[in-house]
Amino acid sequence: MGEKLLMKGNEVIAEAAIRAGCRYYFGYPITPQTEIMHYIAKKFPSIGGTFIQAESEVAAINMVYGAAAAGARVMTSSSSPGISLKQEGLSYIAGAELPAVIVNIVRCGPGLGGILPSQGDYFQAVKGGGHGDYKMVVLAPSSIQELYELTVEAFNIADRYRIAVMIMGDGTLGQMMETVEFRDREEIEEADKSWAVTGTRMEREHNVITSIYIDPEVLEDLNNRLQAKYRIIEQREVRVETYNCDGADIIVSAFGTVARIVKNVIRMAEKEGIRVGLIRPITLWPFPTETFRKYAEVPAAFLSVELNAGQMVEDVRLAVNGKREVYFYGRTGGMIPTQKEILDKIREIYKNSR
Amino acid sequence: MFKKRINIFTGYFGSGKTEVSVNYALRMAEAGYKTAIADFDIVNPYFRTADVKDFLSDRGIWVVLPVYANTNVDVPALSGEVNALFQKKDYKVVLDVGGDDLGARAVSRYRNEIVQDDYELFFVINTKRPLTETADEICEVIASIENSARMKVTKLVNNTNLLSETHADIIREGFNIVREVSDRLNIPIAFTSGMRESLAGFRPEKGDILIMDKMIKLPWEE
Numbered sequence: 241m242g243e244k245l246l247m248k249g250n251e252v253i254a255e256a257a258i259r260a261g262c263r264y265y266f267g268y269p270i271t272p273q274t275e276i277m278h279y280i281a282k283k284f285p286s287i288g289g290t291f292i293q294a295e296s297e298v299a300a301i302n303m304v305y306g307a308a309a310a311g312a313r314v315m316t317s318s319s320s321p322g323i324s325l326k327q328e329g330l331s332y333i334a335g336a337e338l339p340a341v342i343v344n345i346v347r348c349g350p351g352l353g354g355i356l357p358s359q360g361d362y363f364q365a366v367k368g369g370g371h372g373d374y375k376m377v378v379l380a381p382s383s384i385q386e387l388y389e390l391t392v393e394a395f396n397i398a399d400r401y402r403i404a405v406m407i408m409g410d411g412t413l414g415q416m417m418e419t420v421e422f423r424d425r426e427e428i429e430e431a432d433k434s435w436a437v438t439g440t441r442m443e444r445e446h447n448v449i450t451s452i453y454i455d456p457e458v459l460e461d462l463n464n465r466l467q468a469k470y471r472i473i474e475q476r477e478v479r480v481e482t483y484n485c486d487g488a489d490i491i492v493s494a495f496g497t498v499a500r501i502v503k504n505v506i507r508m509a510e511k512e513g514i515r516v517g518l519i520r521p522i523t524l525w526p527f528p529t530e531t532f533r534k535y536a537e538v539p540a541a542f543l544s545v546e547l548n549a550g551q552m553v554e555d556v557r558l559a560v561n562g563k564r565e566v567y568f569y570g571r572t573g574g575m576i577p578t579q580k581e582i583l584d585k586i587r588e589i590y591k592n593s594r
Numbered sequence: 595m596f597k598k599r600i601n602i603f604t605g606y607f608g609s610g611k612t613e614v615s616v617n618y619a620l621r622m623a624e625a626g627y628k629t630a631i632a633d634f635d636i637v638n639p640y641f642r643t644a645d646v647k648d649f650l651s652d653r654g655i656w657v658v659l660p661v662y663a664n665t666n667v668d669v670p671a672l673s674g675e676v677n678a679l680f681q682k683k684d685y686k687v688v689l690d691v692g693g694d695d696l697g698a699r700a701v702s703r704y705r706n707e708i709v710q711d712d713y714e715l716f717f718v719i720n721t722k723r724p725l726t727e728t729a730d731e732i733c734e735v736i737a738s739i740e741n742s743a744r745m746k747v748t749k750l751v752n753n754t755n756l757l758s759e760t761h762a763d764i765i766r767e768g769f770n771i772v773r774e775v776s777d778r779l780n781i782p783i784a785f786t787s788g789m790r791e792s793l794a795g796f797r798p799e800k801g802d803i804l805i806m807d808k809m810i811k812l813p814w815e816e
Binding site: 416501503504 | 607608640665667720722723724756757759816
């Protein structure tokens with residue numbers, strides 16, 4: 241491992257992408273993620289990268305489509321309203337089976353909303369914000385170190401499955417500073433990109449990158465192939481952290497930075513004799529359903545804590561499948577649940593379960 | 595310490611200007627001076643002086659914030675109240691300026707008022723930040739900030755840290771780089787800042803020490 245530095249989340253995403261071999265970035269500025277493009281704009285000229293501040297988010301995602309079709313490691317980043325604008329492009333990228341990395345540093349919605357932190361884009365990210373039957377791998381880091389490691393991994397996953405991978409963090413993760421230790425060398429997986437459109441040199445048949453299929457049977461074949469690929473990803477790429485779950489009375493689910501608040505609450509609850517565990521999905525899709533099933537018979541109940549009005553809680557309920565109550569606590573508008581608020585909710589659930 | 599009336603803190607993005615500014619204001623108030631602090635940050639949306647407004651106000655410090663700080667309005671506008679800081683000469687003033695040349699532009703708006711007053715333009719350095727790890731890189735950032743602020747940096751601050759992982763050797767390593775910048779540009783080192791526990795065992799050969807308490811916190815650091 242190399243030297244330790246103090247970095248902002250947004251800077252780390254940019255640095256990790258560069259280390260992962262990304263040399264193409266297209267985006268449009270929006271708070272609270274603009275430092276990503278700021279950093280890339282500063283660094284790319286000296287390493288031969290191509291940075292374009294596009295005229296809009298729609299243009300940027302289509303530039304991503306183009307660079308990915310040519311076999312490049314490519315990234316775009318935005319925040320919630322900008323990610324909404326990219327949805328059409330994401331659906332096309334899924335249909336054309338292109339590898340790309342998309343960063344969403346989430347702010348409050350709906351609409352123009354506000355610039356403060358939120359997890360309100362969970363549904364959009366994991367249920368497919370664009371049209372059609374498609375999935376993206378969605379990674380939700382909770383620290384700056386993990387943000388670095390998962391950003392590098394996002395490029396590998398994208399290439400491995402020819403799929404779009406989203407790094408999703410709330411505004412806090414993008415704006416906060418923590419220490420990070422970079423590896424001397426990144427593990428960049430070799431990917432077969434013989435499908436890329438880079439010119440035939442009159443030596444092979446044309447490669448075609450498209451998401452339009454005129455013949456319905458052929459389109460169904462594509463969909464079947466995509467679904468088969470998604471089932472493989474569900475088997476191989478689930479990432480989850482469990483903390484204090486064995487012997488817990490209540491299990492809290494939380495992702496991203498919220499999980500860090502919950503870990504403090506777990507220590508506070510322990511002092512009152514309430515044993516609380518944490519399941520932190522690191523991949524929001526594929527969702528760690530098996531982990532929730534394993535602990536589905538926890539004595540009291542589940543509680544999902546989120547920076548939204550209740551989104552991941554639905555996937556927790558599906559996984560727990562009615563075996564226990566799944567409660568929810570969340571704040572919106574940029575408000576972050578305090579340790580005390582979460583502890584009060586845990587006390588209430590614990591009391592009612594006895 | 596606390597010699598000048600207007601104390602402007604500039605620096606590279608993320609060098610710790612807000613933490614240093616807030617602690618400088620607190621120490622100045624504790625030393626018995628009438629103290630004001632103004633948040634000049636038009637760059638950062640989160641983690642700013644506004645986070646600790648009540649704490650500072652309770653200690654008698656006059657806090658001037660941008661009208662929309664910490665709200666959902668993404669408009670970097672300074673408050674008209676800033677003008678009063680240049681008229682109430684019985685106050686000592688801290689200006690917490692946003693990072694980089696972009697942030698420094700806000701302070702250039704008040705250049706005429708500042709240069710007529712008794713002022714210090716500090717440049718805060720953390721050599722553990724990317725793009726300010728070497729004397730060469732730091733000199734480059736100083737030049738761009740001076741250009742944007744339309745004023746010269748008059749004092750350097752060594753704020754080298756890795757948050758809670760900081761210890762005296764890291765601070766000393768940063769100090770040596772800051773001293774190189776100081777020699778090269780002929781700008782004196784005002785002080786080295788750090789949290790009490792991380793400063794243990796560090797004695798600077800030049801400048802004072804500012805012992806800080808962590809003021810700008812994350813949601814799980816309550």
